[in-house]
Structure formats: C-alpha cells, structure tokens
Amino acid sequence: MLEAIEPRAEVLIVGDRQNQPTLRARLADRFAAEGLDLLSVAGPETALRRVAVHDPDVVIVRVSREGAATQALRQLRQHTSAPILALLGPDAREDERILVLDLGADDVLVEPVSALEIAAHSRALLRRGRILPAPTTYRYGPLEIDVAAREALLHDERIVLTHQEFNLLVFFASHPRQAFTRRELLEQAWEATREHNRGTVTEHVRRLRRKFDLAGEDGARWIATVHGVGYRFDPPR
Structure with missing residues (x-):
C-alpha cells in the first residue's frame, strides 16, 4: 500500500440521500487505511455550509444526469478551492465528462470504479495541491494573483478557476x-x-485563454503559442 500523502487529510463526499450512505460505506475502510479522514454529506446545500466553515483537502461529488447535480458542482467550485473529483454513472457519455470538467471538476472517474482507484485519484489530487510556490502575490498589468487566497483578479473582477487551472x-x-x-x-x-497526457495541457490552456477573453483580454496574447515548442506566459510589459 502506498503511504498517505498527509496524515488525516480530509476528504468530503457529496452525494444525494439515495447514494451517499452506500458511497461512504464503500470508501470508509480504504480511506481509513490511507490515513484520510472521510466526511460525507447528502446534498449541495449541506456541502456548501460545510465548506463555508472549513475547506476540505479534496471533494468527491457523485454527479448524476439531473440538472441539480451539475448545479451543485458549479456552486461548489465557486465556494471552495479544494480539488474536486467527480464520479459519473456507468452510462456517462464523453460530452458529460467534458461538461463536469468545464463546470469545475479537476478529475473524473466513471463507475464502476473500486475504492482503491478512488483513493489513488484522491491522493493524486492531494499531491497536485502541493506544487504551488510559497504564498505570494503576482501582478502583471490588470492581472493580480493572490496565491495564499487562491484568487485571481482581472480588471479587479474575480476569475473563476478550477483547482488545476489556478x-x-x-x-x-x-x-x-x-x-x-x-x-x-x-x-x-x-x-x-x-x-x-499532453492533451490535458492543451485543454487547460484553452480554458484559461477563454476566461481571459471573457474578462476583456486577449487570452492567446497572454498565453502565447510558441510553434514547435509549446506555450509561454507573455504578460504586457
């Protein structure tokens, strides 16, 4: 068994009244063995109240095809900086997987999936949360990034970013x-x-550029394509 990234890291499971107890029961023993504290709530309103008091280290959301489930994902993304792992049903289509990523999920798994694999993806999300440099602030023209607050402002307006986009x-x-x-x-x-894979980078750059575009800036100008190489962050001088 792989060693837990951080003892007693907190994982919040968000389900509905039907699947939440079953999901928690499936994961409880595995997560305890990994050194992860597992909390569970039924419904987005309870989840939002929970993250308002204390941000978990990872959020796992069971997303069904009902509109309320995708709305819950969008609301959670706006209220927590924690990485979000979305669990989709076995008949989830490609467009549905893409949708939950666009709504703010940082990772997606399609069931059936074992507790072991869910725990592995949770560990990976915990590791990604550790790559940021020491808390500081970056300012480039109209862009301000507060790393400690995990907040980015463009023209004094907050840009809503997923955990990995940030x-x-x-x-x-x-x-x-x-x-x-x-x-x-x-x-x-x-x-x-x-x-x-490298397509992951391409997709995240596309999404970052689009959010700059929506804020009135040329996203492709800020994150320039270097032909034959990759990308370069090119803020205005």
Missing part, C-alpha cells in the same frame, strides 16, 4: 516569458500520471 496560471506567472513544452508543463504543473 495551479497552471500560478506556474505561468512565476515563470514569465519562458517557453515550456507541453511535457514540461505536465511534469512541473501537474502530478503527471498515466491518466494525463
């Missing part, structure tokens, strides 16, 4: 005007695993 933006901001290959970004701004 990690990638901080990495870029800490290495301005340096070109990186997709493989280098994957190795340095992710905990690279077999579940992630």
Whole structure:
C-alpha cells in the first residue's frame, strides 16, 4: 500500500440521500487505511455550509444526469478551492465528462470504479495541491494573483478557476516569458500520471485563454503559442 500523502487529510463526499450512505460505506475502510479522514454529506446545500466553515483537502461529488447535480458542482467550485473529483454513472457519455470538467471538476472517474482507484485519484489530487510556490502575490498589468487566497483578479473582477487551472496560471506567472513544452508543463504543473497526457495541457490552456477573453483580454496574447515548442506566459510589459 502506498503511504498517505498527509496524515488525516480530509476528504468530503457529496452525494444525494439515495447514494451517499452506500458511497461512504464503500470508501470508509480504504480511506481509513490511507490515513484520510472521510466526511460525507447528502446534498449541495449541506456541502456548501460545510465548506463555508472549513475547506476540505479534496471533494468527491457523485454527479448524476439531473440538472441539480451539475448545479451543485458549479456552486461548489465557486465556494471552495479544494480539488474536486467527480464520479459519473456507468452510462456517462464523453460530452458529460467534458461538461463536469468545464463546470469545475479537476478529475473524473466513471463507475464502476473500486475504492482503491478512488483513493489513488484522491491522493493524486492531494499531491497536485502541493506544487504551488510559497504564498505570494503576482501582478502583471490588470492581472493580480493572490496565491495564499487562491484568487485571481482581472480588471479587479474575480476569475473563476478550477483547482488545476489556478495551479497552471500560478506556474505561468512565476515563470514569465519562458517557453515550456507541453511535457514540461505536465511534469512541473501537474502530478503527471498515466491518466494525463499532453492533451490535458492543451485543454487547460484553452480554458484559461477563454476566461481571459471573457474578462476583456486577449487570452492567446497572454498565453502565447510558441510553434514547435509549446506555450509561454507573455504578460504586457
């Protein structure tokens, strides 16, 4: 068994009244063996009250096809900086997997999946949370990034970012005007695993650029494509 990343790290499970007890029972022994404290709540309102008091280290959300479930994911992303692992049903389509990532999930698993694999993905999310540099603030023109608060402002308006999007933006901001290959970004701004490849970087860069565009900036200008290499963070001088 792999050693737990951090003793007593806290994992919050969010389900509904039907699946929440079963999901907790499936994971309890495995997570206890990993040194992870497992908390569970039924429903998004209870989850939001919980994260308002104390942010967990990882959130696991069981997402069904009902609109309320995807709405819960969106609300959680807006109220917690913790990485989110979404669990989808066995008939989940590709577009549904993409949707939950766009709504703020940092990782997705499609059931049936074992407690062992869910725990492994939770550990990976914990590791990714440790790649950020020491708390500091970066300022580039209209962009301000507060690493300690895990908040990015563009023209004084908050940019809603997923956990991994924020990690990638901080990495870029800490290495301005340096070109990186997709493989280098994957190795340095992710905990690279077999579940992630260079396409993961491409998708996250696309999403970051789009959020800059929505805030009135040219995302492709800030995160420039270096042909034959990869990407470069290119803030205005």
